[in-house]
Amino acid sequence: MGLKIGDKAPAFKLKNQNGEVIYAGEYLGNTPLIIYFYPKNFTPGCTAQACSFRDQYQDFLEAGAKVFGISSDSVESHKRFREKHHLPFDTLADKSNSVRRRYGVKGNLLGLIPGRETFVIDKDGVIQMKFNSMAASQHIPKALEVVKSF
Template identity: 70%
Template sequence: MALKIGDKAPGFTLNNQDNVAVLVDELIGKKPMVIYFYPKNFTPGCTAQACSFRDQYQDFTDAGAKVFGISADSVESHKRFKAKHNLPFDTLSDTSNKVRKKYGVKNELLGLLPGRETFVVDASGIIKMRFNSMMAAKHIPKALAVIKGL
């Protein structure tokens, strides 16, 4: 069942680009977060999306938010992706798609491509935004507007 605005965000633990476990469940209910799911490292749309989050990262952190990007790519792929594009936030490896499923992120293009979806979670752990669009550039301004409104 897909999560909706007003639901409590489920916790999870995934390894980041440095193969360190990130316990997001320990952050839920303590600070605002942007959790964005994307299809694949190094593809044009995903690179543009990650770099847009990078370019606006200070605005998110000024609002007290943590940003996490999640895809099914390996830890090693995430390490290269983060280094190549100087990403200041963790990219998390969900190789089994368990977190993607937990958040109800569906595949796109006849089920062939992992979906692109962004969630904003407030400091009390409640989902305040769920945005699904393959148009990568639309995610950042929407998420930032919600974060700034918290």
């Protein structure tokens, strides 16, 4: 079924592009979070989405938000992806798709392609926006609009 607007966002632990464990529980309940799930590093849509988050990153920071990108790619792939595109936020490796499942992010094309979904979580840890669309460019303005409303 997945999470809905108004639900508490579940905490999770994943490794970032440097192999460091990131514990979302450190942020949930005190910092607005943008968590976006995407299919795969280095694909055209995912690259465009990551670079759009990069280009708007200062706006997210000014709104007090932390951004995390999550895919099932390896730590090493995340490191290369982040370095190549100069991403200022952590990309997290969900190799087992366990966090993707906890958040209820469904695949597309009969489940063959991992879904693209963005969650905006307020400083109290409550989901305020859930946006599911393979149109990568639509995620950033919607997330920014919501986080600026806090």
